[in-house]
Amino acid sequence: MPAPLAALLLALGGGAAPAPDIDCVAGLCIDQPFDPATAGDGWQVADWPDPKLCTQVSGGRLPAGAGMMLLDGRIARFEVGLPYGGDATSEAPFGLRPGMSLAEAGALLPDADVEPQLHKYAWPPGLYFIWRDPARDRAVRIEVPDGVVETILWGRAQAVGFSEGCA
Secondary structure: OOHHHHHHHHHHHOEOOOOOOOOEEOOEEOOOEOOOOOOOOOEEEOOOOOOOOEEEEEEOOOOOOEEEEEEOOEEEEEEEEHHHOOOOOOOOHHHOOOOOEHHHHHHHOEOOOEEEEEOOOOOOOOEEEEEEEOOOOEEEEEEEOOOEOOEEEEEEHHHHHOOOOOO
């Protein structure tokens, strides 16, 4: 689906949703220091080259199917998605959920500040839709590789923009 058509779908379906509070999940908050080694049982840490600088964490007290990215020892973003075991019950900002259609997601996103982009790996027809709140350095990105929301990332704008680790 061409990006202008996707933008039109979102413009026709988007609501006037207020900026969500996207800072915390399960008592864990963006910019909070976090050390998986001292956080208790049940945390899984991705085997990335420099986990002190950048890594992915799941398990612990996060909801099933959720993960978070750590940058410099602080929580930078949260994510839910079908690849992480998330499903239609894994809710993200604006009421978005993995597995919903592009039309359903478009109806939940706000009318303004949403930018469509071509999916880095699944084009065509894959797309990203990114909502930004520059005043708070926050963003939400939904990944729609084939007409269905696969992954939702939210938190610090820079971290939400990363697709491969911390790049």
